[in-house]
Amino acid sequence: GLLSVGTQLPVNFGGCGLMVDSPRIQVAVSRSEGDDEFNAPTQSIERIRQIVGRTRLALAARAGAEMELPVRIVVGEMPAAHCGFGSGTQLALAIGVGVQTLLTDLQLSPSEWALALGRGQRSAIGTYGFFHGGFLIDRGLDQASPTSPLGLRIEFPDWPIAIVEFPELQGWHGIEELKAFDRIVSTPPPARRIMESLLNDEIVPSLFQRNYSWFTNSIFEFGCRSGDYYREFQKGTFHSSPVEKFVRHIRDSGWSGVLQSSWGPTLAVVLKDANDWDAFRHSIGPLQGIETRVNLTHANNVGCQIETQRFPVP
Numbered sequence: 001g002l003l004s005v006g007t008q009l010p011v012n013f014g015g016c017g018l019m020v021d022s023p024r025i026q027v028a029v030s031r032s033e034g035d036d037e038f039n040a041p042t043q044s045i046e047r048i049r050q051i052v053g054r055t056r057l058a059l060a061a062r063a064g065a066e067m068e069l070p071v072r073i074v075v076g077e078m079p080a081a082h083c084g085f086g087s088g089t090q091l092a093l094a095i096g097v098g099v100q101t102l103l104t105d106l107q108l109s110p111s112e113w114a115l116a117l118g119r120g121q122r123s124a125i126g127t128y129g130f131f132h133g134g135f136l137i138d139r140g141l142d143q144a145s146p147t148s149p150l151g152l153r154i155e156f157p158d159w160p161i162a163i164v165e166f167p168e169l170q171g172w173h174g175i176e177e178l179k180a181f182d183r184i185v186s187t188p189p190p191a192r193r194i195m196e197s198l199l200n201d202e203i204v205p206s207l208f209q210r211n212y213s214w215f216t217n218s219i220f221e222f223g224c225r226s227g228d229y230y231r232e233f234q235k236g237t238f239h240s241s242p243v244e245k246f247v248r249h250i251r252d253s254g255w256s257g258v259l260q261s262s263w264g265p266t267l268a269v270v271l272k273d274a275n276d277w278d279a280f281r282h283s284i285g286p287l288q289g290i291e292t293r294v295n296l297t298h299a300n301n302v303g304c305q306i307e308t309q310r311f312p313v314p
Helices: 042-063 087-103 110-117 125-132 174-183 189-208 212-228 241-252 276-287
Strands: 015-018 026-031 037-039 071-077 135-138 150-154 161-165 258-260 267-270 293-297
Touching (some): 015 125, 037 042, 042 087, 042 110, 071 087, 087 125, 110 125, 135 189, 189 212, 241 267
Antiparallel strands (some): 026 071, 135 150, 161 293
């Protein structure tokens, strides 16, 4: 969730987020014998082509030499788009870093990657999270900075996380999302200060102290306040009335740490330990009025993992 929205504040956006183990992005990058090859869902091919092109330009600018060797990209796993997973940023960085690892020893910083690939224009959580994992805070954009600075990274406790997906629903994205942000009423300074206080005085210390109840209650309040920024477009704090109904039911069943990622519709529910998983699944069973997928995951505290393999030249 974001700390603030609009354009009237000296420091805008910023917020917090968590990287999870699944769903995940998995890509394989190798050299192609001919032209570039892309083995991925049809709707992603053009985006992948653009990512590869922007990666080459960034690496060539740093190296002072062309980076034109053809590559083969195979996308093995990818979560649903526009559902709150930040899959666009993760796909772009996975391909970019994969191409960089294949072609050169050059290294780019997270902020350089964000600029090169056109990410982090509001939240930089996905960019920093790709490289570092964990629970992250970015402090927001000022007028002079193209990317938010990383404010803090915390190892997330071993609390299980239930992911609730709604396959029939999507969050705002693309042109419609941009139009929505243009129309959102700017967050007044006092409201941003409340969000910063929640983050600094409640959420962060609760994580350092591994205090489950304190964390889940404070992160729920943070998420609700952030979701209220989009109330005009969602007609509520959460993505839609079915999602809001799920949130109410989950909270009434005793699970306080319910979160919606960005525009949603995906929900995450922070559980206390592995024994909670069966009880949680049972508690939401009677509410299945719309198609859902519920899976268990954990925090990813390590970031991206790169495996390299050399094949003999025939």
